[in-house]
Each structure stands twice: as C-alpha cells, then as structure tokens.
Amino acid sequence: MATTIVSIGSNQAIDTETPATCGGAGPLYDVTWVGSVSASVYVGDIATATHFATASDYTYLITAIVGSTYTLKYITDSAATGDLSPCALCLDSYCDDPPVFTFKRAFTTIILFEVDVADATPLYWGTTDDVIGELHADSNFTDNTVTFDNKQSLASLTLSVNVDSRHDGTAESGALWKPTTQSGHSVGVCRVVMDGFTLEWIDMSLASLDLLNTNKAVVTSAANNLIIRNCLLHDKYGDPGGTGPFGIHEISTALSTDTQIIQNNIVYNFEETNNDSAGGIVANAFAGNLYIYNNTAYKIVGAGGNKHGIGYRFGNTASCNARIKNNIASACNGPNLDIAFWKNNASSTTTTANNLSDDTVNVLYDAEDMGQALNDTSAITGVTLAEIDFVSTTIGTEDLHLLSNTSVCWEAGVDLGSVSGVNIDIDGIDRDSTGAVWDIGADQASSVASNTNPAFIMFMDC
Amino acid sequence: MELVINVGSSGEGVQTAYQDGDILDSFSESRTDACHIEMICSKLNFGMNSSGFREPGTLFEKYLSKTRTYKFIRLNGSQVKRINLITLEEDVLSPTKNENNESINPYEYLSRRVKSPNHEIFMTAQGKAVWYGRGLNIIDNEALRADLWNDIETDTDKLRINHTNWPSSPREICRHLVIKSIGYKGNKFQVISNGTVCSFSDSEIIQIPDPEGTDLPIGEVEIVAKRRSFIPYWDLSASLGIDISDVRNPIKPIDARIENVPDRPKIDDIRIDKKVAGII
Numbered sequence: 001m002a003t004t005i006v007s008i009g010s011n012q013a014i015d016t017e018t019p020a021t022c023g024g025a026g027p028l029y030d031v032t033w034v035g036s037v038s039a040s041v042y043v044g045d046i047a048t049a050t051h052f053a054t055a056s057d058y059t060y061l062i063t064a065i066v067g068s069t070y071t072l073k074y075i076t077d078s079a080a081t082g083d084l085s086p087c088a089l090c091l092d093s094y095c096d097d098p099p100v101f102t103f104k105r106a107f108t109t110i111i112l113f114e115v116d117v118a119d120a121t122p123l124y125w126g127t128t129d130d131v132i133g134e135l136h137a138d139s140n141f142t143d144n145t146v147t148f149d150n151k152q153s154l155a156s157l158t159l160s161v162n163v164d165s166r167h168d169g170t171a172e173s174g175a176l177w178k179p180t181t182q183s184g185h186s187v188g189v190c191r192v193v194m195d196g197f198t199l200e201w202i203d204m205s206l207a208s209l210d211l212l213n214t215n216k217a218v219v220t221s222a223a224n225n226l227i228i229r230n231c232l233l234h235d236k237y238g239d240p241g242g243t244g245p246f247g248i249h250e251i252s253t254a255l256s257t258d259t260q261i262i263q264n265n266i267v268y269n270f271e272e273t274n275n276d277s278a279g280g281i282v283a284n285a286f287a288g289n290l291y292i293y294n295n296t297a298y299k300i301v302g303a304g305g306n307k308h309g310i311g312y313r314f315g316n317t318a319s320c321n322a323r324i325k326n327n328i329a330s331a332c333n334g335p336n337l338d339i340a341f342w343k344n345n346a347s348s349t350t351t352t353a354n355n356l357s358d359d360t361v362n363v364l365y366d367a368e369d370m371g372q373a374l375n376d377t378s379a380i381t382g383v384t385l386a387e388i389d390f391v392s393t394t395i396g397t398e399d400l401h402l403l404s405n406t407s408v409c410w411e412a413g414v415d416l417g418s419v420s421g422v423n424i425d426i427d428g429i430d431r432d433s434t435g436a437v438w439d440i441g442a443d444q445a446s447s448v449a450s451n452t453n454p455a456f457i458m459f460m461d462c
Numbered sequence: 463m464e465l466v467i468n469v470g471s472s473g474e475g476v477q478t479a480y481q482d483g484d485i486l487d488s489f490s491e492s493r494t495d496a497c498h499i500e501m502i503c504s505k506l507n508f509g510m511n512s513s514g515f516r517e518p519g520t521l522f523e524k525y526l527s528k529t530r531t532y533k534f535i536r537l538n539g540s541q542v543k544r545i546n547l548i549t550l551e552e553d554v555l556s557p558t559k560n561e562n563n564e565s566i567n568p569y570e571y572l573s574r575r576v577k578s579p580n581h582e583i584f585m586t587a588q589g590k591a592v593w594y595g596r597g598l599n600i601i602d603n604e605a606l607r608a609d610l611w612n613d614i615e616t617d618t619d620k621l622r623i624n625h626t627n628w629p630s631s632p633r634e635i636c637r638h639l640v641i642k643s644i645g646y647k648g649n650k651f652q653v654i655s656n657g658t659v660c661s662f663s664d665s666e667i668i669q670i671p672d673p674e675g676t677d678l679p680i681g682e683v684e685i686v687a688k689r690r691s692f693i694p695y696w697d698l699s700a701s702l703g704i705d706i707s708d709v710r711n712p713i714k715p716i717d718a719r720i721e722n723v724p725d726r727p728k729i730d731d732i733r734i735d736k737k738v739a740g741i742i
Contacts, residue, residue, distance in 0.1 A: 010497050012629040040506060048632055057715060059632050076713050078636065108631050111487045111663070115480060116633065118472055121712075123633055139500035142493060142601065144660055147685060150472075150479065168578045172597055180599045181660040184667050186681030208599040221682075243681035251682050277678055284678065313678070331563070385563055391574065392566035394555045396532035396544065396595035399571050 001155050004125035006061070007044035007162070008113050009105040009136030009175075014040050019098045022087035027074035028063065029085050037070065041103045042162055044134050047072055049099040051089040054081040058089060061106070061124055075123060105136060110143045110159070110177070117157060118150040125154070132158040135202075137165040137175040144214070145183035149193040156225075157194070161201035167232055169266070169426045169443065170399050171205060178205040182212035185241040188219025188249070195224040199231060206236035206245075215240035217267075220250045224258035224288070227420055228265060230428070230442075234398075235269045244276030244302060250283040256319035258288035263422050264442045266400050268298040275304030277334060280311045284344050287317035293422050294326040294413070296400050296441040298390070302334030309334035311357070312341045315348035323351045326413040328441040329367065330358040330388055338362050341370040354414045356380040356440050358388060380440070383408050401426075402445035410445050413438035463659045463729070464489040464628045464719065467639040467695050469710055477666075477687035477742055483696075484689035485733070486638060489628040490659035496601045498625035499525075499610050502618065505580055514576065515585040518592070521617040523584060528610060530594035536568050537590070601656050627719060635715045639695050641702060642719040646728040654729065662733060666690040666742055687742045693732050701727055 015038035023030040047060045056079030060072035074083040091099045106124060107113040113133045116122055125131050131154050135141060151157045165175040183189050189204060204217050217233040220226055228248060236245040247267035250260065260283065267280045280297035283290055297311040311329030314322045329340030340357030342365055343350050352374060355367035359382045365371045367379035389407040391399035402409050415438050416422045423431045426442040436446035466487040472479035503525035511517045527533065533545040542555045559565045572591050575581045584592040600606050611622040630640050645652035666687040672680050699706050702718045709716050720726045736742045
C-alpha cells in the first residue's frame with residue numbers, strides 16, 4: 001500500500017526555482033535545480049509551472065527529497081497535455097529552457113484537505129493509499145470544525161504536523177490550530193467518525209473561544225483503529241452551554257472488537273465556569289479495547305454544585321477492556337468530586353499500572369482506586385504539585401514537561417513497548433533510546449540531557 | 463469575503479455528503495488579512511543573532527509584542543517578570559508556587575526552548591531573556607491589524623493592498639469554484655464579520671438528547687447536512703463571467719474572484735440556506 005504525504009498550509013509561494021537536470025521516467029522524475037531550493041519546501045508540497053507550448057499549468061507532487069534531488073510526481077495539467085518531465089516543459093516558444101517552478105502547499109485549510117479525502121476521485125493520492133496530511137506553520141489554522149467521516153477506500157488517514165513545524169511540548173510553538181469562531185455545541189473542533197484515523201502532533205488551542213459554544217477539542221464517534229498521540233489540547237474557559245469542556249471525548253459505544261489508543265498527549269486548562277463538569281480524556285462510552293497511556297491531564301475544572309472535574313473516565317460498558325498506564329492527573333477538580341481517574345462500571349475490564357494523581361483529588365477516584373477500589377499498588381497518589389514538579393504552571397507560558405530528577409514521575413513508569421509509537425514522548429524522544437526507566441506522563445524527562453547550541457550554553461551559568 | 467464552492471456531488475442528494483454548490487470553506491476579509499500578516503511575520507522569516515537568540519527590535523518582535531497577551535522577562539536565576547500587555551499588570555513568578563499555583567523554573571524553561579532551531583527567545587542588551595506568550599485573536603481586531611500592516615509596510619516592501627486574496631492552492635482553484643462576494647445593506651456594500659462568514663460553511667447539526675439518567679452529558683450530535691449553505695453557481699455564469707463547462711472541468715483553473723467590489727455578487731442574492739429552502 002502506498003503512502004502519500006500532502007502538505008497543508010497557506011504558503012503558495014514558498015520558493016521559485018528552475019530545473020537543472022531531470023532523471024527518471026514518468027510519472028516520477030528526479031529533479032535537481034539551478035539554485036538552492038528553500039529549506040521550507042518539503043515532501044508533500046507541490047511544484048507548478050506553465051508549459052508555454054500548450055499554455056498548460058502543470059502540477060507535480062514532491063514525493064521525496066534526497067540531498068539536492070527532488071522527486072516530482074506528475075499529477076495533472078490544465079490543458080490535459082499529459083505527463084511530461086519538468087525539464088521538457090518550455091519557458092517560451094524557443095523551448096531552450098524549462099520554466100520557473102513555484103513551490104506551494106497542496107491544501108490551504110484542514111477543511112479543504114478533508115473535502116479531498118471524501119472525494120471519490122482524488123488528485124494527489126491513490127484510492128487505496130495511506131494518506132498523511134501534514135500541517136505547516138505558515139499561519140494559524142482557524143478551521144472552526146472539521147468532520148472526518150468519509151475516507152472513501154483509503155487504507156488509513158493521518159492528520160499530522162510536518163516535523164519542522166511541530167510543537168516543542170509547549171503551546172503555540174509550532175503549527176497551531178486555533179479557531180476563532182464556534183464549532184457548534186458538542187460538535188468538536190476535530191470530529192472523527194471513521195475507522196483508521198490518526199491524529200498526531202496537533203497543537204490545538206481553544207483560547208479564542210471563551211464566549212462561544214465550542215466546548216470540545218476532539219470528538220470521536222465509534223472510530224475503530226483510532227490513534228490520538230503527541231497532541232497538545234488546551235485552554236477552553238467559560239460556559240459553552242449545556243455540556244462542559246472536554247479535551248478528548250469518545251461519545252459512542254462502537255464495537256467490543258474496536259481499538260482506540262490515546263497516548264503521549266498533554267490536555268490542560270479545560271475550565272467550566274457555570275454548572276457543568278469538565279473532562280480531560282473521556283472515553284466512557286467506548287466498549288472496545290482502549291489504551292490510555294502516558295498522558296498528562298492538568299487543570300480540568302468543573303463548576304456547579306453537583307459537577308466534577310474529571311481527568312480520565314472510561315469503561316462504562318462491560319465489554320470495554322481498558323488499559324490505563326503511566327498517566328498523570330493533576331488539578332482535576334470540581335465542586336462535587338475531584339476525579340483523577342474514573343472507571344465507570346465494575347463489570348468492565350481494566351488493567352492499570354503506574355498512574356499518578358495529586359493531593360487534590362477525592363481518594364476514591366485517585367490513581368489507585370479509580371472509583372472502583374481497584375487497589376493498584378503501583379499507583380502514586382496524594383502528591384503535591386511541587387512534587388510532580390512541572391517546569392512551569394505559569395499562565396501564558398505553561399510547560400508541563402517534568403523537571404529532571406526532582407519529579408516523582410521521573411522513572412516511575414512502566415515500559416509499554418513500542419506498538420503504535422507509545423515509546424515516543426511529547427517531544428518526539430524515543431523513551432527506549434534514553435536508556436532510562438520510563439517516566440509517568442507525556443514527557444520523558446531524562447531526554448533533557450545536553451545541548452551544544454550557543455544559546456543553550458549561555459544559560460548554563462545562571 | 464471569499465467562498466470556496468463545491469463543484470459536483472459526492473452522492474447525489476445525499477446531504478451528509480458534499481453536494482454541488484455547497485460552500486466548502488469561507489474566508490472573511492479579516493481572516494485573509496490575518497493570514498497574510500502571520501505569514502509575513504512568521505518566525506521562519508527571521509533569523510537568530512550570533513549568540514543564537516532572536517534579535518530585539520525586529521519586525522518579528524514588534525509583531526509578537528502586539529499579538530501576544532504576555533511578555534516575560536527573566537530577572538535572575540529564579541525569577542521571571544510577567545507583564546500583561548493588555549492590562550499592563552505585572553507580577554513576578556519563581557519556582558515557588560503563588561496563590562494561583564503558578565510557578566516556573568526559568569533555567570529549565572529557557573533551556574528547553576532554545577533547543578529548538580526556531581525558538582522565540584530574545585536577549586536584551588542587558589542580558590535578560592525575553593519571550594512572549596498566549597496569542598491574541600487578531601482576526602477580530604481591525605485596528606490591531608492596521609497597526610501591524612503599518613509595521614510591515616515600514617520594515618518591508620510588502621503592501622497591504624497586494625495581499626487581499628486568500629492564497630488558494632491550484633487544487634482549490636481547479637476542483638472547486640472560488641468567488642468573492644459582498645454584503646449589501648441599506649444601499650451600501652458591507653464587509654461581513656468573520657463569525658458570520660465562517661457560518662456560511664457550517665454543517666447543519668441537531669443535538670441528540672442524552673439518554674435518561676446520564677450523569678455526565680454526552681452531547682451527541684447528528685450531522686444532518688455536510689453543508690447548510692449552497693450557491694447555485696450554475697446561474698452565475700454571466701455575472702461572474704465564467705463558462706460553467708470550464709468550471710466543471712476539474713483540471714482547468716477558474717479564478718472567479720472579482721476585484722471591483724460593486725461587481726461582486728451580493729451574498730444575500732446568491733446564498734441559499736437549505737433549511738430555509740426546505741431542502742433539509
């Protein structure tokens with residue numbers, strides 16, 4: 001099965017270059033350029049040029065970059081002239097030189113990417129491909145809601161972020177999805193109603209929506225083979241309506257044979273202000289195989305007399321088999337119950353290990369008992385925020401990485417292998433490569449060892 | 463405003479799929495404006511100084527100082543001053559938690575940030591690290607965007623008047639129909655707010671009541687129509703100066719955006735609300 005990467009971003013003039021040499025045979029051409037191509041051009045971008053002979057606008061997809069050689073795949077041309085090598089296009093009537101190519105992103109918004117995913121006649125990928133849409137930090141993404149509910153015959157779909165546009169584990173440090181208009185209450189900013197979907201490396205802020213009805217960052221509904229990983233979901237404050245704020249909310253039962261994986265995410269600052277509970281990662285309805293691994297939930301706050309703040313909730317259906325391991329729940333508070341972890345139904349199956357809850361939660365719903373007296377002796381409970389020791393809980397510059405060596409989470413987790421990339425922490429560090437015992441939470445703190453760039457060295461003496 | 467209109471249907475008459483004429487995406491003037499500002503002022507367009515920090519006083523720092531809620535200044539090994547750039551309130555944070563449970567370890571925080579080749583840490587002449595946090599919504603702030611363009615036009619050769627179109631991709635120009643529209647009220651052309659423009663590409667949803675006895679609201683919704691609004695573009699060939707057969711050719715680029723405002727179709731004349739029309 002082929003994997004096709006396409007770029008999503010607003011830059012339609014990344015660079016312009018003229019082909020120098022072209023190798024290969026259609027539709028794939030290995031192209032070198034007269035000048036140096038900008039480092040902001042990536043696999044998944046497109047290259048366009050006009051062929052003078054037929055006045056046709058040609059589009060090629062960049063499928064590989066090796067050194068100075070760019071592999072371009074012919075996609076289409078506006079006059080239906082047909083597949084030609086980039087070097088065979090003509091700048092003018094003399095046809096001595098190829099035209100100047102412009103490098104662009106394939107799509108400008110997440111919505112328009114989704115439209116093509118739902119299209120039965122896709123342009124950039126094969127009908128049974130694994131497709132990866134990569135966001136680029138050209139400008140903020142303000143899509144108020146995107147519903148992924150039809151991928152036609154694609155094998156899988158991933159919404160990701162280009163490696164050079166990824167967050168560094170803190171908000172607004174890379175490509176940013178930050179709507180400014182409402183999604184509709186409980187619709188979700190990102191709504192997933194399909195199987196085979198991965199959401200990764202997304203930094204989504206709801207901070208511009210305090211007065212609007214958007215209340216959920218990610219909503220999933222009966223999605224099998226779902227993976228949500230390495231995301232930052234944060235900053236919903238206010239009274240959005242009848243339901244409170246949620247970071248991730250699976251709202252449907254799905255099948256007992258379905259699988260969902262939620263790992264290495266940081267979900268924080270979801271705060272209701274008027275008579276609703278708030279939830280960090282809530283998969284309560286899900287009836288299948290659920291893996292909630294190495295997440296950090298912080299400051300999930302409900303309001304109203306009988307309302308709760310809930311870090312993690314799961315396992316309402318007897319057939320649900322939930323594995324809950326290496327997660328942090330801190331400052332999950334509500335006027336009624338301060339809930340770190342809540343296994344909803346005693347009949348569901350749960351395997352827990354090495355979770356942590358702080359000293360603010362109701363002991364019945366801490367990392368040890370999770371509302372069902374599980375008595376997990378591997379849990380760490382009753383610790384203070386100072387003992388968890390995040391780098392910064394300062395509003396406006398939050399950094400929920402762990403302070404090395406001093407955090408109780410440090411090397412207190414359990415090795416969970418590498419399936420679905422569970423070993424890759426919020427910064428992209430391979431936990432296994434550190435040689436250290438796994439930490440609890442989304443950050444593997446022992447990765448912060450050394451650096452030799454000049455700016456880093458300047459801090460060494462302070 | 464710009465509207466991206468679907469050409470063709472993903473399932474004839476099946477409203478849960480995209481239909482011919484559906485407004486797929488919609489861009490207000492303010493959203494387009496903000497997009498260009500962000501692209502021009504992107505940190506990727508600005509380098510680091512020889513010490514590996516962002517250079518103060520650049521367009522990039524001007525941009526951050528006007529589009530962020532907070533400015534942080536490291537005072538010493540353990541203290542950081544936070545300035546609220548809106549209210550001008552100041553406080554000092556440290557590794558010791560304050561009454562709001564806020565704390566920061568400046569050394570660890572900054573050490574991590576500068577590991578990134580695209581970090582946003584500035585260093586003042588006095589050797590103080592400075593950074594900014596929590597972006598503001600510039601889309602809904604025309605005065606701020608005008609101020610930012612003033613900085614851009616002062617520091618670069620870019621002009622606001624040359625950045626009024628959404629940067630549509632070739633696929634979007636070919637596969638869909640991109641047009642400009644305008645509001646019209648009281649015998650005057652009107653720019654429509656970002657919130658209203660965005661609503662033109664909304665789905666039609668209905669809320670499904672939670673089952674009896676649900677202690678934590680589920681808030682399930684049903685999407686009745688992938689798009690609530692559509693534009694019968696096939697009736698606009700004369701006003702837009704387009705050949706509909708060309709529009710329906712998915713490889714032919716048709717950019718139907720009219721620059722002269724009075725010549726643009728009025729949104730109330732062309733947009734059809736499916737619910738009002740009884741289609742859904």
